[in-house]
Amino acid sequence: MRVFARLILLVLLSCCFVPGRSTLRARAVPTLSEWEPGLEGDAVSRSARSQRLLRPGAGFYARSVTVTLPDRVRYTLDGSTPTKASLLSEGEITIRKTTVLRYAAFNADGKRTSPVAGATYFIGEPRSRLLTLSIGIDPWRLFDPANGWFKPGYGADPGHWKQPGANWWTSREHPAHLDLIEPEGANNERSVFSGTTGFRMFGGMSRLHPQKSFSISARKKYGEKRIRHQLFGKNGADSFKFLVARNAGSDWNRSYIRDVLLTGLLQDESWDLERQAGRPVQVYINGEYWGIYHLREKINARFLSDRHPEVDKDKLDLIEHEHTVKQGSIGEYQKLRSFVESKDLSNPENYRRLGRMMDIDNYQRLQIAQTYFDNRDAGGNIRYWKPKTAGSRWRWILYDVDQGFGLHQEEGYLRNTLEFYTEANGPAWPNPPWSTLFQRKLLANTEYRRYFVNRTLDYLHTDFAPVTVAAAIERRVAALEHDMPRQLKRWKGKEKNWRIHLDRIRAFGENRPAHLREHLREYFGAGGDRMVTIVATPGGYIEVNKNIRVDEERYKGTYFQNFPLHLRTVAHNGFRLSEANSQVVKRSAGPEGYALDLNAERSYHFEAAFEPYDHPLIDQVIFNEVCPRSKASGDWVELYNRTEETVDLTGWRLTDHHHETRLPSARIDPGDYLVVCRDIARFRETYPFAHNVIEGLPFGIDKKREKLALYSSQGAYVNAIAFEVEEPDTAYVQALVLPGLDNTDVRHWALQSGEGTPCAANPEYLETAVISRQGYWLRIGVGVGVLLLVGLVRGMRGE
Structure with a gap:
């Protein structure tokens, strides 16, 4: 009887077990004492590890500064590369004037056993509002009368204006220390790069100027393979292998701004031209102020492939x-x-x-x-x-x-x-x-x-x-x-x-x-002037001459009588051209657009109005699960069909903040799922039993903040979601808690650890169903248990 009682107790306990909800902790942000400035997690090169041993680091100081060096390293204070004969560190040195400090470790045999590291200390220098670029390089490499690259040398032809044979025409490269320091305010600067790079002469006839242009190369053999910092603003690249410090070229000792000004005028999105980003910098060489330059991207194969990843x-x-x-x-x-x-x-x-x-x-x-x-x-x-x-x-x-x-x-x-x-x-x-x-x-x-x-x-x-x-x-x-x-x-x-x-x-x-x-x-022979006014309401734009876009603002321009304008109206996703527009506008809505003839001597007005455009299946084909982070499967999204009919999604548009793609041939049966993944081979290997999967996601999903939307092939709105999370440090999915909930409400989504459940019910929904079923059996189990216990007690009493 006791054994029977224990069995009943085990049944009751098992019925009472409820699986715990998975919890996912975001990566802890290290404190300043845990995270050394300028280092990215564990991806620290030997060069960077050597660099961080200097205390304090590169920067601007009002007066002399005492610098702590590693013990028993050899160092220099003139920009030159340390050798076994350089000064021996005993822990601290005092820097009293602007100096490039470079150091390295050597063994007893005089062989260098560490990368060359260093920093520039700016002592009592005037404040600047510009990015500071400091070069530390062997002085002989630039200034030796016979071989220095900043000198003509003994082979130059002084009788020719180009001075052929001068040292500055070299194409060779020499290692040099580089510091980049951003101005962060009146009395605060921030070092964004410090390490060894390659130094080369740069330019054509501008090499004849006393202030010479040069280029910088980040290479693995020197240390860092890239200079990682958004040097040209938040919309610019954040990683560079090659940079140029340009002396203004032909504009040297004139305005100093022509080249960077003119290339910077091309702001409209229609300018389909590769061009260099640029910003002014102040340059120091071996601790000496060398003047204002413009930092530019260097045009080469890497520049092109960085802009065109497919190349x-x-x-x-x-x-x-x-x-x-x-x-x-x-x-x-x-x-x-x-x-x-x-x-x-x-x-x-x-x-x-x-x-x-x-x-x-x-x-x-x-x-x-x-x-x-x-x-x-x-x-x-x-x-x-x-x-x-x-x-x-x-x-x-x-x-x-x-x-x-x-x-x-x-x-x-x-x-x-x-x-x-x-x-x-x-x-x-x-x-x-x-x-x-x-x-x-x-x-x-x-x-x-x-x-x-x-x-x-x-x-x-x-x-x-x-x-x-x-x-x-x-x-x-x-x-x-x-x-x-x-x-x-x-x-x-x-x-x-x-x-x-x-x-x-x-x-x-x-x-x-x-x-x-x-x-x-x-x-x-363009003829007379014609004033043209173009207006677009919110929800679309008018493309003028297959070139500029008029978007929600009134545009006025003067064009020529003998040159017709090409106009085309384009509705944004979720909008369409209003039926109230004129026939001229309707004709402009096709793929070829419309030629507006300007022969008549009058003013011309062209207006397009757009209206919201919802699909009949709005919020019936929905986003049900999103995987923004998985090393195993890659990114994917899951769509769910709430209707009682099969839906053909061929040609439907899937968008995020910056991208749009059209789905290939795809269908979803009633109550079924469709997964759109980025890499179908990886996905199939991770989820071999997923039954309705297509490869049609050419862009990645943002792991922290994203907005995804689904439109029909004609641009009608179907469904959209947005999320913003603190990025976890493991694989995770965003899943709709229950399939019948409003998926546009962020409260109805849950962040789940693991790889998710593509082409199947979501984890939260499954967990809810399990809990519900367990509650049912719990009630039955308790009832049965009570009856058995009553019978057991009565039996023990001899009733």
Whole structure:
């Protein structure tokens, strides 16, 4: 009987067991004492480990500073590389003036046993509002009279203006210490990089200036393979292998801002041109102030592959000037040039064939920018590239534009640059015949000519509008104003000359649009002016000339009588063009858009109104589970069909904050699931029993903050979710608690550890069902147990 009683007790206990809800703890954020500045978790190189041993680190100090070094290391204070004969550390040294400290460990045999590390200590230096770039390098490498790269050396030809044979024409690289320190406020700076990099001379004729340009290379053999910091703002890249410190090129000792200003004017999304980001910096070399430079990205294969992840940096052709091969080969470009030389591009078929060989729109936008800038060096100083893959096309890079905006002429805005870029028999420099060939031949084509004129006018109303350019100029001037007196003193420049060139730039920005408009009218016989007003309501935009977008703002522009505008209305996902619009607008809604003829002498008004657009199955096909983090399966989303009919999702649109993709052939049966994954091989290996899976997620899901939406093939809204979580340190999913709940309410979602349950009920739903079923059996079990216990007691009493 006792055994029987124990059995009953075990049954009762098992019925009372309820599985605990999984808890997922986010990664703890280390305190300052636990996390050393500048290091990323465990990914610390030997170079970085050596770097952090200095206390305090690189930075600005009001007075002398005592630095703690590792014991028994050899160090230098002049930027040179430590050797076994360098000073021996006994723990602390005092730095009394701006100094680059470098050190390394050596064994008894004099062999270096650690990477070279170091830091720059700025003692009593004037405050700057610029990023500080400090170089520590063997002094002989730059300043030795015979071999120093900043010196002409003994092989230079002093009788030739280019000084051929001078040391600065070298292409070799030398290791150098680099510190990058961000200005964080009036009395606070932040070191964002400190380590060894490669140092090279950089530039063309600008190497003749006493303040010389140079480039920086991050390589594994020196330490860090990348400089990891958002050097060019929150929208710029956060990792760099190559950088250039540019001395302003032809604009040196003039305005210092032309190149970075002009490339920075191209702000509209329609500018499909590779171009360098840039910002001003103050440079020190071996502790000596070296002046203002502009930090720029370096144009090479890595620059291109960083911007185009689908491009293999080792499989592309990169050419500069007429036929200088920087990487790859020139054979494909020679075929392109031969085609342009030999074919009549006014023929539509030849023009289409050319469009398969080169990106015509990309080239045209380069020509528009150079024509507006009046860049007098663009004829020869150009770069162009093409991946070595089937179907790829040649593209051009906007580069080195500092000879624009009136560099050599006070009223440069008057120049007719159209004639300059279409000169068939120009001199060897600056506009030889080969450099104007493409533009001359392309302008024979009616379509190219129309878009060249209209897009130029587009930009004269937007990025090149006088008020826009004036604001950009003043931002650049303001960035340098505080530091310019020190720069001018360092290189014996005159503030008056600097101010003259700034005023010349301002005048160019103010006056260029009016004169360029007249050049266009005269060159192309464009006819009279026509005022055009374009308006788009929220929910879509109007595309003008397959170029700029008018989105929720009234746009006014003056165009030419003889050049029709190309207009196209585009509704955002979840909206459609309102039925109330005119026939003109409706005709513009097709894939080809609408040509608006401007022949009549009047003003033109074009308006498009958009309205919300919901699908009949709104919130019936829903997001049910999302996996933003799984090393095993990769990212995936699960959709659930609440309806009683099979739904065809072929061509439906799946979006996040920045991306959109169309689903391939896909269906969901009633009450069933569909998983859209990023890597179907990995997914199948992790979930071999998932039954309805497609590969159609080309973008990753943000692990901390994301918004996902589903639209029909026509853009009708179906469902959307958003979440924001503290990122866990293990695999997890976001799952809808119950399939009937409103999935747009964040309270109805649960964060679950593990790999999730794709193509099946969610963990929370399963757990709820189990608990419910256990409650049912618990009630039965308790009842049965009570009856048995009553019977047992009665039996023991002999009843």
